Amino acid sequence: MAKESTVERVRGRTLVPSARARAQTVRRLSALASAMTTATLLEMDARHPWFTQLDPQHRSWVSLLARAGIDSFVAWVADDADEPVSAGDLFSVAPREVMRRISLHQTVELVRTTVEVVEQQVQQMPRSDRVVLTQAVVYFSREVAFAAAEVYATAAEVRGSWDARLEALVVDAVVRGEADQNLVSRASTLGWQSPSSVAVIVGTAPAEPYEAIEALRRTGTRIGLDTLVATQGDRLVVVAGGTELGQNPIGLAERLTPFFGAGPVVVGPVVDHLVDAGRSARSAFSGVRAAHAWPGAPRPVAAVDLLPERALAGDGHARRALASEVYQPLVAAGGELMATVVAFFDAGNSIEAAARALYVHPNTVRYRLRRVQDVTGYHPGDPRSGYVLRLALTVGRLLGPT
Secondary structure, eight states: OOOOOSSOOTTTTOOSSSHHHHHHHHHHHHHTHHHHHHHHHHHHHHHOHHHHTSOHHHHHHHHHHHHHHHHHHHHHHHOOSOOOOOGGGGGGGSOHHHHHHSOHHHHHHHHHHHHHHHHHHHTTSOHHHHHHHHHHHHHHHHHHHHHHHHHHHHHHHHHHHHHHHHHHHHHHHHHHTOOOHHHHHHHHTTTOOOOSOEEEEEEEOOSSHHHHHHHHHHHHHHTTOEEEEEEETTEEEEEEEOGGGGTOHHHHHHHHGGGSOSSOOEEOOOBSSGGGHHHHHHHHHHHHHHGGGOTTOOSSEEGGGGHHHHHHTTOHHHHHHHIIIIIHHHHHTOHHHHHHHHHHHHTTSOHHHHHHHHTSOHHHHHHHHHHHHHHHSOOTTSHHHHHHHHHHHHHHHHHOOO
């Protein structure tokens, strides 16, 4: 077997040719451990403003991490067993809170500073030690950096899993109409900024929901929307909030539509607060269930534009909305408008025939039809609007005065 060199295999850790030489190196290295820790903390103070701004408790934990790293390095050099570096164990000396208070970038700065200090201190040792320990520091510091990344990645996964569960609970409460101030507080931990305009958007969940949801969130952020997103069965539910939403809900929802699966995407009415978003969710879900009855519906479509289909599907809220928002304003506007609409529909949408039935000039009919649009938002001559008005007349008569 070939004779091992002075620096054999750092990974295998035959660092020195004999146990006696190793023991002497470790003894000299151990004597410098306290000085290394002190020098590391002084360098941290000098180089990194974030370290000086820590409260005493967190500074003490960072100091403990630095000392634990140096002690682990000494112990690793002393151990002749062919074991991998257990650098991850050194992060267990500090509470999990420290990992939340100190970012991964700051931890990397701590590792880099400690390594540089150790390298400087090693230069004070005999040449034989320097040759061995310089390579050992390189390998050990790399393992510590990997361990730090793993610790933070694991924490991020746990936090992400918890956030996903919390987000699903918040969205579910909104859908159930159980949102309250406590729920708003939970939503704030997910980045919800309590915007003044909120709407719920419902559609089919995509085949790959995780990627689509992340892309949807990024798009929402770019267009100024706070978003809470969850899947419920085969549905993708988005609670969106933003100042611009109140002015252009369909336009903004259109930017999010590509991240839904095939099928209708329905936008509930805009409300003023997350606490009131249950009403928007109820309308959006009702619209999704009824949207197939209007094959030509736009995508996305406002839930209010699906009032006829929702009413026919058994949505009592939609029936009452047709009566209160379309039929009753028409009744309140006076008998002439109601009579004109009825005559126009009875005449097969013929203005001239309606004028003859009412004994008025056709221009009078045209004027009254425009007034109907002003009062209700629907023009009897438009096919879709006429359908809404016809159903509103029927529902309004059935429900009677409201």
